[in-house]
Amino acid sequence: MTAPTLADLEALDAADPLATFREAFDLPPGVVYLDGNSLGALPRATAARLAEVVGRQWGSDLIRSWNTHGWIDAPQRVGDKIARLIGARTGEVVAADSTSVNLFKLLAGAASLRPGRSTLLTEPGNFPTDLYVTQGLERLLGDRLSIRVVAAEDLPGAIDEDVIAVSLTHVHYKSARRWPMAEITARAHAKGAVALWDLSHSAGALAVDLNGARADLAVGCGYKYLNGGPGAPAFLFVAERHQAEIRSPLTGWMGHADPFAFVDDYQPAAGIRRQLCGTPSILSLAALEVGVDLMLRADMAAVERKAGELSEAFIALVESRCAGLDLALASPRDAAARGAHVVFAHPQAYAIMQALIERGLIGDFRAPDLLRFGFTPLYTRYVDLFHAVETLRAVLAEVAYRDPRFRNRLSVT
Numbered sequence: 325m326t327a328p329t330l331a332d333l334e335a336l337d338a339a340d341p342l343a344t345f346r347e348a349f350d351l352p353p354g355v356v357y358l359d360g361n362s363l364g365a366l367p368r369a370t371a372a373r374l375a376e377v378v379g380r381q382w383g384s385d386l387i388r389s390w391n392t393h394g395w396i397d398a399p400q401r402v403g404d405k406i407a408r409l410i411g412a413r414t415g416e417v418v419a420a421d422s423t424s425v426n427l428f429k430l431l432a433g434a435a436s437l438r439p440g441r442s443t444l445l446t447e448p449g450n451f452p453t454d455l456y457v458t459q460g461l462e463r464l465l466g467d468r469l470s471i472r473v474v475a476a477e478d479l480p481g482a483i484d485e486d487v488i489a490v491s492l493t494h495v496h497y498k499s500a501r502r503w504p505m506a507e508i509t510a511r512a513h514a515k516g517a518v519a520l521w522d523l524s525h526s527a528g529a530l531a532v533d534l535n536g537a538r539a540d541l542a543v544g545c546g547y548k549y550l551n552g553g554p555g556a557p558a559f560l561f562v563a564e565r566h567q568a569e570i571r572s573p574l575t576g577w578m579g580h581a582d583p584f585a586f587v588d589d590y591q592p593a594a595g596i597r598r599q600l601c602g603t604p605s606i607l608s609l610a611a612l613e614v615g616v617d618l619m620l621r622a623d624m625a626a627v628e629r630k631a632g633e634l635s636e637a638f639i640a641l642v643e644s645r646c647a648g649l650d651l652a653l654a655s656p657r658d659a660a661a662r663g664a665h666v667v668f669a670h671p672q673a674y675a676i677m678q679a680l681i682e683r684g685l686i687g688d689f690r691a692p693d694l695l696r697f698g699f700t701p702l703y704t705r706y707v708d709l710f711h712a713v714e715t716l717r718a719v720l721a722e723v724a725y726r727d728p729r730f731r732n733r734l735s736v737t
């Protein structure tokens with residue numbers, strides 16, 4: 325694609341069916357925010373919603389709110405809403421815990437679905453928590469389970485009859501490479517394995533279709549594209565056909581068949597509710613629900629289309645405006661093989677990102693040398709790309725990143 329002009333980008337904004345969603349977010353002036361894939365922006369409705377839940381529900385109605393304001397059903401209610409964004413059915417998703425904890429529950433659960441098998445298959449460079457949680461499970465279960473890490477290009481051929489689960493992140497958090505979900509799931513099924521997808525970088529950004537792909541299990545993040553707020557509850561999906569059989573290793577009381585019977589012996593709830601563990605985080609779920617409700621008003625096919633167009637336009641602009649400035653595209657060039665973010669490699673990526681942030685362009689640095697830019701179709705405008713790339717060009721051309729103040733490593737990058 326040839327690089328769009330500012331007028332081209334303005335025309336794209338004028339014709340954008342999602343353009344009005346931006347108004348629903350409270351974005352600071354003077355900032356181009358290309359980091360909604362790390363922490364989604366604040367929906368305008370969130371503050372009032374939280375004030376209501378804190379002031380009236382908690383403050384006045386107190387413990388009665390568990391019943392009168394549906395607190396007790398919030399994990400399932402919000403889960404059912406997320407289900408509609410990811411091609412799942414009612415009763416297949418709950419919003420609870422963190423992505424890390426949900427990975428633990430479902431990887432252990434997968435082992436309970438495939439007794440006699442011992443391999444959890446994943447790829448090197450998967451998101452750290454996905455690898456660490458699998459390693460932790462391996463230590464816990466000793467000989468019963470082992471992690472096998474196989475490079476992406478060899479992974480499909482490495483699925484054999486010992487594999488419990490193929491555990492992959494749908495859209496890679498660094499490169500944005502997108503796994504063909506239906507194809508890999510079918511390969512797993514052909515060997516009797518299940519497929520577990522981490523949707524952290526795809527839920528709310530792409531038209532994910534878990535049941536269309538026959539996926540077995542999935543987890544994902546609430547604070548990225550779903551705009552649920554910092555540390556928002558995550559979600560997990562168990563396909564209906566596995567729900568009677570799968571067991572959670574975290575047998576807390578909220579997953580009990582009858583939590584308020586207060587009996588001594590654990591009995592799993594029917595359906596997806598057995599994946600709950602402890603008392604739900606009501607304030608966080610309330611914020612997440614606002615983000616999810618907003619997303620539900622958008623057509624996910626339009627969201628995915630815009631994500632592809634934004635990333636295409638961004639790559640074309642960077643490659644034309646920043647030519648000769650040492651940037652190398654480190655994401656797939658084909659939009660169909662990519663998620664909603666783009667990474668460029670540069671040896672001075674850390675300092676460059678610090679300099680960009682100082683000039684109002686917020687993206688991420690990812691070790692060791694990547695500049696990551698995320699495109700959130702609900703609030704990224706096409707014209708934002710133009711200003712972002714002009715800022716990037718200026719920082720590179722002026723070698724502004726050489727200033728020592730950009731070299732101090734902060735604890736969160």
Ligand SMILES: *Cc1c(COP(=O)(O)O)cnc(C)c1O
Binds near residue numbers: 423451454522524558
């Ligand atoms: C962001 C992200 C997570 C986050 O896990 P937490 O438990 O919320 O810290 C997990 N997996 C992937 C692939 C992610 O991108």
